[in-house]
Amino acid sequence: MTLLYSPDEDDLRSAVRSLLADRASSSAVLARVESAQPYDLDLWKTLAQEIGVAGLLVPEEYGGAGATAREAGVVMEELGRAVAPVPFFTSSVLATKALLDAGAGEELERLAAGEVTAALLVPLAASPYKILTEGLVAGAEAAEVHLRVEEGVLYRVEGATVEVVPSLDLTRPVARVSGGERVARLGEVDLGEILGFGAALLASEQLGVAEWCLETTLAYVKQRYQFARPVGSFQAIKHRLADLWLDVVRARAAARNAVAEPSPISTATAASWNSSVAVHVAEEAVQLHGGIGMTWEHPVHLYLKRAKADEIALGTPGDHREALAGLVGLD
Template sequence: MTLLYTEVEEELRAAVRDLLADKSSSSAVLTRVDGAASPGGMPYDMDLWKALARDIGVAGLLVPEELGGAGASAREVAVVLEELGRAVAPVPFLSSAVLATTALLGAGDGVAVRGLLERLASGETTAALAVSFAASPYQPLSPAVTLDPSPEAAPMPDGAGAASTVAPVSPMTPGVDGTATGRVTGVVGAEAADVLLVPVRLSPGDGVALCAVDVSAAQVTTLPSLDLTRPVATVSFSGARAEVLGTVAGVRDALLLGAGLLASEQLGVAEWCLNTTVAYVNERKQFARPVGSFQAIKHRLADLWLEVVGARAAARNAADLLGTDAEVDSSKVAVAVAVAQAYCGAVAVHAAEECVQLHGGIGMTWEHPAHLYLKRAKADEIALGTPGDHRQALTEPADLPGPVS
């Protein structure tokens, strides 16, 4: 294991950072946030997303090469998330290229799955996993959407003639159509998606499956969100046509991978806040001296630097274990993910709070981007499991007593 960045990872970082510097500056993100508040405004920058997907190929990092992807590992995805966190870029990378893609990879090897993965890898299509962004990877999946099989998937009634001798198609068979009914709250990336991947409960029966629903067949209602650059939505289905893709086995993997890699985004947020604050206090003067020369400020920033260094180690460890091709004890992966999320979430929030406070009056204004980072950090802290969820999850694999309530 090595936590150092490889040459390939540094090249990927440079490409993403250059593109974001050119197309997603802080002023551009603030302008988009202002525009998204108006009727018909779009919070996501789809032109930037297409450029990332087309020019750099980030949309297909986790997709196998035979399906047009890069066949990369979680380590490369983590590098991209660091840069997107550093820029609070309003793109659906986490929702489409990580969560939705991982759920698809675990759904099976059907024709529909392979075709959708090819379209995702090319950037032609964007997907969203219709699961609450606050869902914990440690809780059992309980679909809120029901799939009723279409007539051709249902058994033929007795006395229907010769057709009654044809064996009925199982509702679980990939490629079978049905109608989805239900509502999922707190879905991230739905506004930017072309296809929704929906865990459903099969009716009749107690089975579950993963289905694909065209976003035009669902009602997506954007809700007021703390994070202005990554809104959440309520997605409602009322007899929406759905196609069964396969099993939901990949959904839990997607939530666990997403939680582990979200730590890298939180690392990017914390690094931007630290670097920006250090630069500011070295320029801002009081009593004819740079504010950064005051001992109290030095101590606060030194403590924050140590926290960020620790966050980098935790995030890189999680990405490395999630991305290894070798057989790794699942308990080691679970510990790495839980440690990274429990620690990095708090570090990102602390770094953003210090950024706002040490910028003084300008840090409190809407025109300065510091509030975007604070809101992203606070929203990420409760996404894919709270720090408490992850600390509780550490008790069994680490053989430690649970937190005392």
């Protein structure tokens, strides 16, 4: 097992990053979140059908790529770097994992082909350690297929009422979902395991958020002058950036370990560390950008909001640390 990126993973990263640079620039994302349709469904269609990310985790027998969590983690990193408003995490990670565990081949084929988008109707604030039935769901309004777990069984439901509500993360809307009639029994699943898988992949997104914040801040302090010197030349700023760099390096190792060797321990480690790192690096980015970092026009606030929303998604850092302590035998 290696934490290094393979040539195939590098190629996948290059394809996704190139598309996002062209179609999901900071100005485009800012304009999108102010519109009536926060999700960029045209971008999602291109990602899903032309690059094939929708079927990344789907076995080849169902028309997918038959890839692993490692490749999905690379996509999550790039989407985090762009805070791209697309439902990859909710559809191609959470919903797809549920369908895989249930053995729902027909539904997987539709997802892999990019014909439909799915959403698992579980509150984003739920965690592998605390299953919630009431709360706000991400990705529901962008999905044609709604899935619900009841007493360990996955069902497809129709007719659910989806009410979009204000979200801290403008690039990942949430909704209150109620009602709906069960129309198909898809199979038995372990919801805690599904949420654990999602938490492991979310750590890769948090890594992408932190990397963008660090790189953008580093570029800014190199060209921002005070007292006839670049701000980045001051020793205090150098020390802060060096500490952030070390945090991000550790976050990369934790995220890669979580997708390369999935386990409750690697997931809890990555989820607890990366959640805190993403928030800290984003907060430092806002402060080190000075006055411009506090404006709506600069995209750094989108990254801080994504980091804060991710921090409470699928388990808080405290939830994961508490679980980790039990897993390694600490009081």
